[in-house]
Amino acid sequence: xxxxxxxxxxxxxxxxxxxxxxxxxxxxxxxxxxxxxxxxxxxxxxxxxxxxxxxxxxxxxxxxxxxxxxxxxxxxxxxxxxxxxxxxxxxxxxxxxxxxxxxxxxxxxxxxxxxxxxxxxxxxxxxxxxxxxxxxxxxxxxxxxxxxxxxxxxxxxxxxxxxxxxxxxxxxxxxxxxxxxxxxxxxxxxxxxxxxxxxxxxxxxxxxxxxxxxxxxxxxxxxxxxxxxxxxxxxxxxxxxxxxxxxxxxxxxxxxxxxxxxxxxxxxxxxxxxxxxxxxxxxxxxxxxxxxxxxxxxxxxxxxxxxxxxxxxxxxxxxxxxxxxxxxxxxxxxxxxxxxxxxxxxxxxxxxxxxxxxxxxxxxxx
Numbered sequence: 197x198x199x200x201x202x203x204x205x206x207x208x209x210x211x212x213x214x215x216x217x218x219x220x221x222x223x224x225x226x227x228x229x230x231x232x233x234x235x236x237x238x239x240x241x242x243x244x245x246x247x248x249x250x251x252x253x254x255x256x257x258x259x260x261x262x263x264x265x266x267x268x269x270x271x272x273x274x275x276x277x278x279x280x281x282x283x284x285x286x287x288x289x290x291x292x293x294x295x296x297x298x299x300x301x302x303x304x305x306x307x308x309x310x311x312x313x314x315x316x317x318x319x320x321x322x323x324x325x326x327x328x329x330x331x332x333x334x335x336x337x338x339x340x341x342x343x344x345x346x347x348x349x350x351x352x353x354x355x356x357x358x359x360x361x362x363x364x365x366x367x368x369x370x371x372x373x374x375x376x377x378x379x380x381x382x383x384x385x386x387x388x389x390x391x392x393x394x395x396x397x398x399x400x401x402x403x404x405x406x407x408x409x410x411x412x413x414x415x416x417x418x419x420x421x422x423x424x425x426x427x428x429x430x431x432x433x434x435x436x437x438x439x440x441x442x443x444x445x446x447x448x449x450x451x452x453x454x455x456x457x458x459x460x461x462x463x464x465x466x467x468x469x470x471x472x473x474x475x476x477x478x479x480x481x482x483x484x485x486x487x488x489x490x491x492x493x494x495x496x497x498x499x500x501x502x503x504x505x506x507x508x509x510x511x512x513x514x515x516x517x518x519x520x521x522x523x524x525x526x527x528x529x530x531x532x533x534x535x536x537x538x539x540x541x542x543x544x545x546x547x548x549x550x551x552x553x554x555x556x557x558x559x560x561x562x
Contacts (some may be wrong), residue, residue: 197487198551200237202361202374202375202376202377209343213375215341215342215345215346216345216346216347216348217330217332217345217346217347219347219353219385219386219396222383222386223385223387224383224384224386225330225332225383225384226332226333226381226382226383226384226401226405227330227331227332227334227336227338227381227382227401227406227407228330228331228333228375228379228380228381228382228406228408228412228416229328229329229375229376229379229382230328230329230330230331230344230377230415230416231331231375231376231377231416232416232417232418232419232420233328233425233427234328234376235326235327235328235330235349235376236326236327236328236427236428236430236431237324237325237326237431238266238267238324238325238326238327238430239267239322239323239324239325240264240265240266240267240268240322240323241264241265241266241267241274241320241321241322242264242318242319242320242321242323243262243263243264243302243303243442244263244264244265244274244296244303244305244320244446245260245261245262245263245296245297245298245299245302245303245304245305245442245446246260246261246263246302246441246442246443246445246446246447247259247260247442247446248260248263248439252434259301260298260299260301260302260445260446261301261302262298262301262302263442263443265434265438265439266431266432266433266434267322267433267434267475268433268434268435268436268439269433269512271436271461271462271463272322272433272439273430273436273439273443273461273463274320274322274439275322275439276457276460276461276463277310277320277443277457277461278310278311278312278320278321278472279460279461280456280457280460280461281295281308281310281311282311282312283460284307284311284397284452285308286309287313288449289307289451289452290307291306291307291308291311291313292306292307292308293307293449293451293452294306294449295307295310295447295448295449295452296443296446296447296448297446297447297448298446299446300329302446303317303318305318305320307449323350323351324351325348325349325350325429326348326349326354327346327347327348327349327427327431328346328347328447329344329345329346329347329420329423329425329427330344330345330347330348331343331344331345331412331415331416332345333381333401333405333406333407333412335411335484338411338412338415340410341436343415343423344415344423346425346427346430352392352393352395353386353396354382355396355400356384356396356397356398357382357384357398360382360398360399360400361373361374361375363378363400364400368551373482379408379416380400380401380406380408381400381401381402381406381408382398382399382400382401382406383399383400383401383404383405383406384396384397384398385397385398385399389494393400394520396496408447411465427544436463440463443457446451456494457500467505478552485498490513492513493513499513
């Protein structure tokens, strides 16, 4: 867990109770940053598809949903998955081979996309974010059940907030311009129609827009436990076993198998905790041709692995055959460099992370 003060925030750009401040949905939010909570830093990966147990009325129902995990750090399954995909491509694997199947509700990934050769929507690289407590100036919200909302600050919004803080500190000095030492209001705006660089805007909100009333001052004096918020849960590294279970639940390739990835990464299903579910191995296996590719049980025409019905004759197919054994791609040799985070000589991942302390972008300044 990393708590940053304003100076550190300015130099960089699972959850219990509480409510999110969703700027994208609201379009405009006015309020204060909770001064006692500070700027909590985390490294968060892009969303991967995984099984998710529904809550509420659908409790017990298992669905496939996009799941976002904080980087585990050393031995992070998602970091290792990106290295694995990159090495497989170097060895001649098909970049269009689908590895993770998100179905209708979640994002699917090809080998090339996992290796970082897709669009920004499929970029799995961990990115720096901040999590803060946000106190709305709207009495209906700060006097309600959740007086402090949880807000995630990504690069776009973070840059806009930093510009406001910089102007305040230029005009009034470092202490009086620091919203964590001398609280003042912010007006935050998100405009979907703007260009990407201008979608997020932040402005100083004076007493007319964000009055520092007695109720808000009392909220600022309260700690997280009293407010029913736990930011530590949001910034701590993900459980390695949870990440592996999500990957295994939607891994669909029979050419580049989940077992190949585990061998490459030096991981096991027991990493972090026991897996939520054992892999299902059907009793009845479909026939295959001389090359080992599946064929229809009736017409013997080639079919896609895992198909329930033959596209030619419509015959129902038995369970899918287990993936063929194959050697995992071997890790390539990389030169060691000195990590500025831990001071050790390390071999960074292809995506620039230290395996010891998870210091990011070893080859590129943030």
